[in-house]
Amino acid sequence: MSDNHPFLEKQYLGREWIPITIRLVLAIFCFAIYLFTDERERNSDLLLVVGFGILIISAIMGFLLHFQTQVINKSILLDGLWTTRLVKIDLNSIVKVEKGKYSRYYFNNPVYNLHKKGTIRFYTSGNDAIHLTDRDGLVYIIGSHRPNELLRAIQEEMKK
Numbered sequence: 001m002s003d004n005h006p007f008l009e010k011q012y013l014g015r016e017w018i019p020i021t022i023r024l025v026l027a028i029f030c031f032a033i034y035l036f037t038d039e040r041e042r043n044s045d046l047l048l049v050v051g052f053g054i055l056i057i058s059a060i061m062g063f064l065l066h067f068q069t070q071v072i073n074k075s076i077l078l079d080g081l082w083t084t085r086l087v088k089i090d091l092n093s094i095v096k097v098e099k100g101k102y103s104r105y106y107f108n109n110p111v112y113n114l115h116k117k118g119t120i121r122f123y124t125s126g127n128d129a130i131h132l133t134d135r136d137g138l139v140y141i142i143g144s145h146r147p148n149e150l151l152r153a154i155q156e157e158m159k160k
Contacts, residue, residue, distance in 0.1 A: 007071040007153035009146060013081075013110060014061025016125035027054040066124045067112050069142060071153040074160060076132075078122055078142070080112045087113055087122075091158050093134045099151050102129035102143045130154065 014020065030051035037044035067084075070077040078087040102108060102123055114121040123129070123143035130150050132140040144150045 005070060005072055006156060007069070007150055009069045009144060009150070011066050011069070011124035011143075011145065012062060013064045013066045013124065014058060018107065020058060023054055023058045027051045027058075030054065066110055067122060069122075069144065069150065071150070071157055074157050076142070076154065078113075084112055089132065089134075089140055091154065093136075094132050094154075094158065095135055096131075096133040097151065097154050097158070098131050099147050100129060100131050101127060102141060 028051075030047045034044055034047040034051065037047070065081060067078055067080040070079070074091045076089040076091065078089070080087075108123060110124045111121050118137065119139040119141055121141045121143075123141070126143055126145050128145075128147040129141050129143045130147055132142070132154075134140070142150070
């Protein structure tokens, strides 16, 4: 990585294995029912269309960027999908940085800038996250596929 970007990570919506599995099971279910319906039913063709629609949407979602995490110039930039606003977290106001679990639940929905119970969450997939606490006691939880690298980059930027 270059000196300008100590850390850069892109997280995509359609690349988590649990939602992919669910969508593929639904598509297989549609194809199986289509194969076992009688020829005289006119609505059975709709199942074929729905099955292929699910597969096409799954393929497209694999390329949809949910958000991008960037550590640069003593700040963390979180840039989201289309109409979301750029979130900038100033590392000068951060008092505590730690690596931890994102949630105790196995299934979590992707979120961007979700304010809930004194925390602000950014998550696409995975289990690990970085917990940042600022001077006001507000906790930022940033989900990452590479939490060790993100933690190291944040600590290096805070030392500058």
